[in-house]
Amino acid sequence: DAKTTQPNSMESNEEEPVHLPCNHSTISGTDYIHWYRQLPSQGPEYVIHGLTSNVNNRMASLAIAEDRKSSTLILHRATLRDAAVYYCILRGLRTNFGNEKLTFGTGTRLTIIP
Amino acid sequence: DAGITQSPRHKVTETGTPVTLRCHQTENHRYMYWYRQDPGHGLRLIHYSYGVKDTDKGEVSDGYSVSRSKTEDFLLTLESATSSQTSVYFCAITRLANTGELFFGEGSRLTVL
Numbered sequence A: 001d002a003k004t005t006q007p008n009s010m011e012s013n014e015e016e017p018v019h020l021p022c023n024h025s026t027i028s029g030t031d032y033i034h035w036y037r038q039l040p041s042q043g044p045e046y047v048i049h050g051l052t053s054n055v056n057n058r059m060a061s062l063a064i065a066e067d068r069k070s071s072t073l074i075l076h077r078a079t080l081r082d083a084a085v086y087y088c089i090l091r092g093l094r095t096n097f098g099n100e101k102l103t104f105g106t107g108t109r110l111t112i113i114p
Numbered sequence B: 001d002a003g004i005t006q007s008p009r010h011k012v013t014e015t016g017t018p019v020t021l022r023c024h025q026t027e028n029h030r031y032m033y034w035y036r037q038d039p040g041h042g043l044r045l046i047h048y049s050y051g052v053k054d055t056d057k058g059e060v061s062d063g064y065s066v067s068r069s070k071t072e073d074f075l076l077t078l079e080s081a082t083s084s085q086t087s088v089y090f091c092a093i094t095r096l097a098n099t100g101e102l103f104f105g106e107g108s109r110l111t112v113l
Helices: none
Strands: A011-012 A016-022 A032-038 A047-050 A059-066 A070-075 A084-091 A110-114 B004-007 B012-014 B020-026 B032-038 B043-051 B054-057 B066-072 B071-078 B087-096 B103-104 B106-111
Touching: A011 A016, A011 A047, A016 A084, A016 A110, A032 A059, A047 A059, A047 A070, A047 B103, A070 A084, A084 B087, A084 B106, B012 B020, B020 B087, B020 B106, B043 B066, B054 B066, B054 B106, B071 B087
Parallel strands: A011 A110, B012 B106
Antiparallel strands: A016 A070, A032 A047, A032 A084, A059 A070, A084 A110, B004 B020, B020 B071, B032 B043, B032 B087, B043 B054, B066 B071, B087 B103, B087 B106
């Protein structure tokens, strides 16, 4: 799976939008972009994923660049509970679904300022 | 929701002793994983299983063995624990095969003195 690059840390004010960037310049045409987050003292949790089009769910939005070499996770209105480490991961096309040997980097530590 | 229970949640042991961590799932998911998490390294895959008695190595498998004798249980064993194996260990399952969503347990913190 191709590599991703994220800033080590970011800060944002409470109740404001947060844009978490991820670069993946070596992404292949069949790689999905997945985001997970890890709250303090917990295991990672799935946030969102996409392939080419922008995606929205109850937790966040994912904006994918037209050339797919970068993406941005958007938290529309940050709360203190959003303080976590956010991981951007590429998942290659699986012919054997379920075999998810995902590679987690060190992610972006998001701090929310009250 | 799929449930994962890891046990023990905390353990302190001495170098050279055997340790077994257990991951128990309440639903019939085929794929299970063991990761370790250390400062500066993110999460690294140790071993994974794709069915009963079917397991394979991840990127940091040295010093670890696994077993899966039934669908719901995936055991991680450190035959002779070393201080470098002090870490937080997470078990995960593939929750939705079509999206590849992983669901993680709460972790087991192991300290090897």
